[in-house]
Amino acid sequence: MRDCCNEIRLLFDDRLDDVLDASSKERFEDHLLECTSCCEAFDRLRELSDDLATLGDVADRIAEPGAVSPPVARRWFMNPGRWRRGVAAAAIVVIGLSLTLSEMRRYEMTPAPVPTNPPSSGFAEKTPTGEPSFSIATPKDKLAVQCESSNPRIHIVWLYDEVRPADDSSDRLTDPDNHPPA
Amino acid sequence: MTQSSRLAEHARSRPRVSPASRSDADVSALRVRLMALAIKLVWNRDDAEELVQEAFKIAAAGGPAVVEARYEPWMLRTVGNLCMNLRRRRKPEPIASWLELDANESPGDRLERAERLEGVRQALEQLPDQQRLAVVLRMMERADYSRIADVLNVSESAARTHVHLGRKRLMEALSDAAGSEKRGDVS
Numbered sequence: 001m002r003d004c005c006n007e008i009r010l011l012f013d014d015r016l017d018d019v020l021d022a023s024s025k026e027r028f029e030d031h032l033l034e035c036t037s038c039c040e041a042f043d044r045l046r047e048l049s050d051d052l053a054t055l056g057d058v059a060d061r062i063a064e065p066g067a068v069s070p071p072v073a074r075r076w077f078m079n080p081g082r083w084r085r086g087v088a089a090a091a092i093v094v095i096g097l098s099l100t101l102s103e104m105r106r107y108e109m110t111p112a113p114v115p116t117n118p119p120s121s122g123f124a125e126k127t128p129t130g131e132p133s134f135s136i137a138t139p140k141d142k143l144a145v146q147c148e149s150s151n152p153r154i155h156i157v158w159l160y161d162e163v164r165p166a167d168d169s170s171d172r173l174t175d176p177d178n179h180p181p182a
Numbered sequence: 183m184t185q186s187s188r189l190a191e192h193a194r195s196r197p198r199v200s201p202a203s204r205s206d207a208d209v210s211a212l213r214v215r216l217m218a219l220a221i222k223l224v225w226n227r228d229d230a231e232e233l234v235q236e237a238f239k240i241a242a243a244g245g246p247a248v249v250e251a252r253y254e255p256w257m258l259r260t261v262g263n264l265c266m267n268l269r270r271r272r273k274p275e276p277i278a279s280w281l282e283l284d285a286n287e288s289p290g291d292r293l294e295r296a297e298r299l300e301g302v303r304q305a306l307e308q309l310p311d312q313q314r315l316a317v318v319l320r321m322m323e324r325a326d327y328s329r330i331a332d333v334l335n336v337s338e339s340a341a342r343t344h345v346h347l348g349r350k351r352l353m354e355a356l357s358d359a360a361g362s363e364k365r366g367d368v369s
Contacts, residue, residue, distance in 0.1 A: 013346050048352060049321060051302045055222070056322030058280045058299075062227055063218040 004031060005038050012045055212254060213238075216261050222318045223265035225274035225303065233264045255332035258319075262333065266311045277303065305355040312336075313348035320345045 008031045014020050015028050032039045147156040220230035237260045278296035306314060319325040319333060331341040
């Protein structure tokens with residue numbers, strides 16, 4: 001920054017307060033016409049001064065005896081921050097609903113299937129013999145088989161990934177860990 | 183008689199003013215001016231009313247002895263100090279709701295102006311107490327420097343310095359805020 005710029009910037013406050021004498025004022029204005037940097041800096045100071053004066057008027061309005069705060073609806077409408085928060089909240093709700101619906105489509109709410117012809121793999125004595133008394137959400141790629149339970153309140157359902165060949169003698173119904181046959 | 187004793191005699195002979203001895207109209211007018219200053223510092227009407235009431239209580243309880251001419255500056259300084267010391271504050275008044283309607287201004291421009299003024303208000307709150315009070319008195323209350331010096335209880339040149347430094351800090355704070363906002367937009 002040039003020396004003359006430093007000297008002019010020292011006069012900013014006095015120019016803003018309009019207390020410069022005629023010759024200083026003329027020198028000040030001439031410099032601002034030549035120097036873009038000082039001109040922009042003084043414009044910013046003047047804008048700040050106008051903004052502070054506006055804030056002062058706003059505060060005087062609030063301080064008037066009997067002044068009433070504006071209605072809540074109007075304040076909500078005029079507050080851009082609340083618009084942004086509202087839009088963000090709506091977006092979160094929409095995304096959450098879409099995720100939930102897509103998850104629900106994967107799982108169909110169907111009753112546990114009751115095989116009418118039990119497979120010949122030796123599960124016959126363990127397969128259920130009656131209609132299912134409750135429904136479960138079964139993934140599409142699994143087979144659910146309900147088993148007998150001594151307690152009517154407890155329902156045992158086994159989920160299978162695949163059907164084992166007929167010569168497999170392992171008793172999966174009693175061996176939940178699915179250990180290989182000895 | 184020494185000069186100090188002459189001054190003391192002169193001070194004793196001047197009428198002492200307390201809230202009880204002023205007229206109701208004077209007190210009401212003073213209360214409005216004090217409210218205006220308090221709102222410019224705390225930006226909440228309820229807080230401002232409480233602080234002004236507190237200042238009157240301090241005056242009625244026999245605060246520092248003041249002569250008539252200095253009573254108002256003393257009250258302004260007391261209200262200013264109470265505002266600076268206020269710790270828990272209620273939510274500030276929304277500026278956008280109190281702005282005067284301009285027929286040539288679109289709603290978007292009005293919101294932008296309100297946001298800019300909110301930035302100035304927040305930058306003002308970050309100033310040191312003396313500079314903040316000096317800037318508020320000069321730029322918002324449009325007080326002259328001798329009045330500011332009376333309120334701050336400093337010399338007139340010190341009052342000018344406080345105003346100058348306060349403005350400078352505000353400019354720097356607002357330039358930094360504008361710069362970081364631009365960087366945020368670019369990124």
